[in-house]
Amino acid sequence: MPLRITVKRRVLGCRLCLPALFTAGIATAAIVIGLLTGDMVTALGAFLLVPSAILLFAIGLKRETTALSDHRTH
Numbered sequence: 001m002p003l004r005i006t007v008k009r010r011v012l013g014c015r016l017c018l019p020a021l022f023t024a025g026i027a028t029a030a031i032v033i034g035l036l037t038g039d040m041v042t043a044l045g046a047f048l049l050v051p052s053a054i055l056l057f058a059i060g061l062k063r064e065t066t067a068l069s070d071h072r073t074h
Helices: 003-013 015-035 039-046 050-072
Strands: none
Touching: 015 039, 015 050
């Protein structure tokens, strides 16, 4: 199975990856807007969302990997 299809299936099958993607998008937009307008409070505050997005991705992909490995062994 090609790598692109495998990655697409894992990300779309991950329930926590969509909220993580949404959080990462909001953080990116807020950082860009903060930097463009010179509002450092907004830009720095948006950096607080980045660890949340990373944790959601990590937890979601770990659960998906565990579910796939359990499914293969049974």
